[in-house]
Amino acid sequence: METSHLKRSNLLLFAALIISGCTVGPSYHRSSVTTPSSFKESADWKVAQPSDTLPREGWWLLYGDSVLDSLEGRVVISNQSIAAACAQYREARAMVTSAKAGYFPTASAQGSYAREQSSSNAGTAGKIVAAQAVSAPVISDYLLEGSVSWEPDLWGRVRRTVEASRATAQASAADLAAVTLSMQAALAQDYFALRVADVQKRLLDSTVLVYKKFLDLTKLRDEQGIASQSDVMAAQTQLTSAQAQEIDIGVMRSQLEHAIATILGQPASLFALSTDTMPIRIVVPPPELPSVLLERRPDVAAAERAVAAANAQIGVVKAAYYPNITLNAAGGWESSQLSNWLSWPSRLWSFGGGAAEELFTGGLRGAALDAAKAAYDAQVANYRQTVLAAFENVEDNLAALRIYEREAVTQDQAVSAAARSTSIEIDQYKQGIVSALNVIQTQTIEFTNREAAVAILGKRISASVMLIEAIGGGWSPDSLKKL
Numbered sequence: 001m002e003t004s005h006l007k008r009s010n011l012l013l014f015a016a017l018i019i020s021g022c023t024v025g026p027s028y029h030r031s032s033v034t035t036p037s038s039f040k041e042s043a044d045w046k047v048a049q050p051s052d053t054l055p056r057e058g059w060w061l062l063y064g065d066s067v068l069d070s071l072e073g074r075v076v077i078s079n080q081s082i083a084a085a086c087a088q089y090r091e092a093r094a095m096v097t098s099a100k101a102g103y104f105p106t107a108s109a110q111g112s113y114a115r116e117q118s119s120s121n122a123g124t125a126g127k128i129v130a131a132q133a134v135s136a137p138v139i140s141d142y143l144l145e146g147s148v149s150w151e152p153d154l155w156g157r158v159r160r161t162v163e164a165s166r167a168t169a170q171a172s173a174a175d176l177a178a179v180t181l182s183m184q185a186a187l188a189q190d191y192f193a194l195r196v197a198d199v200q201k202r203l204l205d206s207t208v209l210v211y212k213k214f215l216d217l218t219k220l221r222d223e224q225g226i227a228s229q230s231d232v233m234a235a236q237t238q239l240t241s242a243q244a245q246e247i248d249i250g251v252m253r254s255q256l257e258h259a260i261a262t263i264l265g266q267p268a269s270l271f272a273l274s275t276d277t278m279p280i281r282i283v284v285p286p287p288e289l290p291s292v293l294l295e296r297r298p299d300v301a302a303a304e305r306a307v308a309a310a311n312a313q314i315g316v317v318k319a320a321y322y323p324n325i326t327l328n329a330a331g332g333w334e335s336s337q338l339s340n341w342l343s344w345p346s347r348l349w350s351f352g353g354g355a356a357e358e359l360f361t362g363g364l365r366g367a368a369l370d371a372a373k374a375a376y377d378a379q380v381a382n383y384r385q386t387v388l389a390a391f392e393n394v395e396d397n398l399a400a401l402r403i404y405e406r407e408a409v410t411q412d413q414a415v416s417a418a419a420r421s422t423s424i425e426i427d428q429y430k431q432g433i434v435s436a437l438n439v440i441q442t443q444t445i446e447f448t449n450r451e452a453a454v455a456i457l458g459k460r461i462s463a464s465v466m467l468i469e470a471i472g473g474g475w476s477p478d479s480l481k482k483l
Contacts, residue, residue: 023156024322025315028163028308031380033387035290041398059474060188062283067276068191071264075183078265085172085179092165092172099165102158105150105327114141142341145332145348155322160315167309174302181298185469187263189462194256196458197249198275203454204246207447211239214426214443218436231436238440242447280457283464284401287394288471296472297390303383310376317372320365323357393470400463404456411453418446 060072076082117138153159215235221227261271287293294300331349335341358365425442428434 022154023159023315024318025156025160026311028311030304031307031383033294033384035294035387036391037290039287039290039391039395039398041395041402059468060184062285062468063188063281065191065276065278065281067273068188071187071191071260072184074264075187076180079183079263080265082176082180082183083265085176089169089172089176092169096162096165096169099158099162102151102161103153105148107146107148109144109146111144112141113143115139116141140336140338141334142336142338143332143334144342145330145334147328147330149329150327152325152327154325155319157316157319160312160319164309164312164316167305167312171302171305171309174298174305177298178302181469181473183263184473185465187260188465190256190259190263192280192461192465193458194253194260194273195276195280196454196461197253197256198277199280199457200451200454201246201249201253201275202277203447203450204242204249207450208239208242208246210443211235211242214439215239217430226432227436234436234440238443280461282460283468285468285471287398287467290391293390293394293471294387297470298472300383300386300390303379303386307376307379307383310372310379314369314372314376317365317368320368323355325353325355327353390470394467397463397467397470401460401467404460404463408453408456408460411449411456414449415446415453418442418449422446 058069058072060068115138215232215238218227218231218235222229222232257271257273258268260273261268264271288296329349329351331347333342333346334348335343335346340346422439422442422445425434425439429436429439
């Protein structure tokens with residue numbers, strides 16, 4: 001009884017070992033990174049709740065532009081870069097399923113029928129048959145057999161492979177989010193640049209009208225003998241130059257329109273945007289707390305998941321040091337007659353197992369382990385560099401928004417001063433106190449300052465979009481936990 005009990009205990013212990021096994025290789029811990037306590041360029045940073053700062057779906061809604069909302073809704077559907085990243089993500093998910101297949105045994109079945117007659121003159125038996133002048137018998141063989149083969153995951157090779165595949169799929173999902181965010185931000189950048197071009201066009205339109213009025217005034221004074229022909233030519237030159245700039249702005253607008261079409265996955269020839277006169281809204285989202293930033297940016301998440309995959313791969317390589325154990329079982333029926341083919345006496349079965357271990361590989365396994373560790377170190381460095389770049393991007397755009405806002409205020413003051421100066425010069429010109437050249441110079445200064453104000457507007461809206469992209473848009477890492 002004790003012997004039987006001991007055998008059962010050993011069998012249970014062996015079964016538990018097979019089921020649980022052990023997992024070789026290092027356990028994963030997120031690599032440490034240097035995280036600042038605050039953003040240097042934002043004195044009023046605060047702990048931000050993502051749902052309170054940016055919409056989960058549609059960060060561009062903050063700008064209150066219905067045309068932009070419509071365009072952004074089409075990006076995910078038709079952008080080809082996003083389509084490619086989506087396909088790569090589906091491939092990564094399929095690899096997870098493929099890796100999980102290693103947990104299970106493989107089963108196969110086969111059935112066959114053969115009818116044969118051996119040679120009467122082959123071997124010793126053949127000679128006896130020939131001597132007796134009797135032909136060899138015709139034999140039928142009916143076979144139906146199934147087999148199962150299983151390699152228990154004793155050393156965790158399959159578990160580490162699944163772990164690596166899942167982390168890779170999570171990195172691919174984050175890559176997809178990063179590409180999507182990049183395309184959405186690029187669309188917003190091009191759209192607002194086009195809107196700024198429209199503002200520049202309106203500025204040039206109004207400037208051309210002002211210059212025309214001054215040219216007409218100068219011509220009238222020339223006819224009255226008050227002004228000279230050179231004054232007329234100077235005013236004409238100023239007008240023609242502005243008209244040329246007015247035409248030239250159309251080139252930039254067309255190129256931006258074409259760029260938007262490409263982002264939308266649409267031929268440029270079939271796409272057009274009408275001029276919008278709505279004022280451009282500058283959005284300044286509150287910066288995320290540095291520790292939150294590491295979770296909100298999909299490129300940071302992708303880099304961190306790549307580290308996890310590389311760590312798991314070390315375990316996969318280490319498992320190669322241990323023997324491969326395989327269990328096999330087969331069973332079925334075989335008979336020479338169809339009538340008793342599937343009867344109990346026709347049964348056949350087999351059960352067995354085997355173990356294989358490579359005793360000498362010439363340093364192959366050691367080299368593979370060194371390569372896996374080096375790959376892990378490289379991914380850690382890439383992750384840390386991605387984090388550094390993330391903080392740099394946020395700081396850059398925080399600084400840009402802060403400085404451009406101050407510059408815009410100063411530039412608006414310059415525009416107001418230039419406009420007053422132009423008004424004074426024109427009044428004095430009408431009174432004959434100053435020449436036409438003084439007016440032209442003053443008008444040029446005013447136009448230059450107005451043009452600079454528009455350029456600053458473009459820089460501010462660009463920095464606004466780039467800051468939203470830098471803090472991860474409305475993306476959330478929660479989606480990665482479902483993989």
